[in-house]
Structures are given as structure tokens and as C-alpha cells.
Amino acid sequence: MRSSMSLRVAKCRCGELRAECYGEPQRVSVCHCLECQRRTGSAFAVQARYAKTDVEIEGSSRLYERTGDSGMWARYHFCPDCGSTVYYENEDTPGVYAIPVGAFADPNFPAPQRSIYEIRMHLWTDVKGDAIHRER
Template sequence: MAIEGGCLCGAVRYQISGKPVATAVCHCKNCQKQSGTAFSIVFSVKAKELSVDGALSTFEDVGSSGAPVLRKFCGKCGSPILSEIAALSHLRFIKAGTLDDTSWLKPQIHIWCDSAQSWVERDPALPQFPREPTG
């Protein structure tokens, strides 16, 4: 299964050679701001299994630990593409809405539920973390 995606205008494209590690819904305020909507759905992949064509712009955000979170997006059309988290530098967190084919997506956890928008219904069968997951 080849996983591919890209930004809205097509200037940025990516390919993933391996399998996604995990899929999460993030309700943090910063994801709401960056996406302009209610939450981010992100999946993680091994950094070495991701290749990106095209130029990504970077906004250096700060995570709850105080460490940088690099939020990377297409500078032409603004689509958020991926984030790099210092404590998990071997992974990349890809905004799943940029996938060409989203049919396989299945969220496994909800994180930062403390800041979830009140109308969002979350599957009670999934683990829900008030902030970031620990351990």
C-alpha cells in the first residue's frame, strides 16, 4: 500500500514507504488554530520512511513541555502538512486530511480532550486523554 498525499495547490507532495505507526485526533488549541477548524487528525510515520517533494514553510510552535514543535505547511496555499516534535524526533506527524486516500484512516485515540469543542462527539470506545498521553 503506497501512501501519498499533498497540499491543496500541489506544490508539496509526500510519499510514505512504511506503515503508519498510530492515528490520533488532537483537540489542542494550537491544532484548532493552525487547522482553522475543530481538531487535527494526524497519523505518525517513521521519519526515515517519509519523503517530501516541494518546499515546506515552518512555524516554530512550542509544546506543553516547552520544547519546540515545528509545524510545517505549504507556503503557497497554506495547507498544514506535518509536525515535528522534539521529544519524538524519529517520527513525523502528518495531517491526515492531506492524504489522497483517507479510506484506511481509523483514529485510535483522542488527545487534548480538555480543549475539545463542546459539540464534537468522541467515540467513547476510544482512549481519551485530557492532555497529551503519558508513557
């Protein structure tokens, strides 16, 4: 079955930690929360969600866990060598991995459908898309 599905590979900067993602993402979103800004070192984060059953992880990772505004945990898996986050899990979406879109290094990656935490969005940021659902 997977042989007929598209394959996208996300990896860390040094290439030691990889996530092979089969099929299309369930959702692509932009998050403007302060924690995503700190994690990425940018003004926002863009991530694709895949069912865990559609992702194969290769390589070792270290884990960082934090509690979000909702009181639920988020677990970030990053390369112990170069420090890049390659995938993470959120307590409120069991069975799903979120993969930072930049880890795919693919300018043709599907556009986001959601923009969340816009209350924290930098004033100069303008997220565009045909069907973006906006959440403050």
C-alpha cells in the same frame, strides 16, 4: 523493500508539497488542543505518525516553530504557495513526522487510536472508534 509496502501520498492544496508515506502509520490520533484548532481552522486535528525513514518529502516548504504547553518545540512545514501544513515534527518524538490526515484526502484512511487534550474538546464533538485511548 518499499515496493511491497503500501504507499499513501499527502499533499498541499496546490500539489507543490508532498509527503509520500510507505507502510502503515505508527499511530493515528485526534488532538483537541487550542493550537491544533487554530492550525486547522477546525474543532480538532487528526494526524498520522510515520517514521521519517518511511516518508519522502517532495517540494519546498516554509517552517513555523512554536513551543507547546510542555515547553518542547513543534515544527510545522507548510507550502509557501497555498499555506497548507503537510507535515510536522515534535521534539518529544524524534525520528517521526506527523502528517495531517486530511492531506491524504482518503476517506478510507485508518481510524484514530488516540484522542488527546479532550479537556479542550468542543462539547458537540464525539470521536468514535473501536479502540480509542482518551487523554484529558
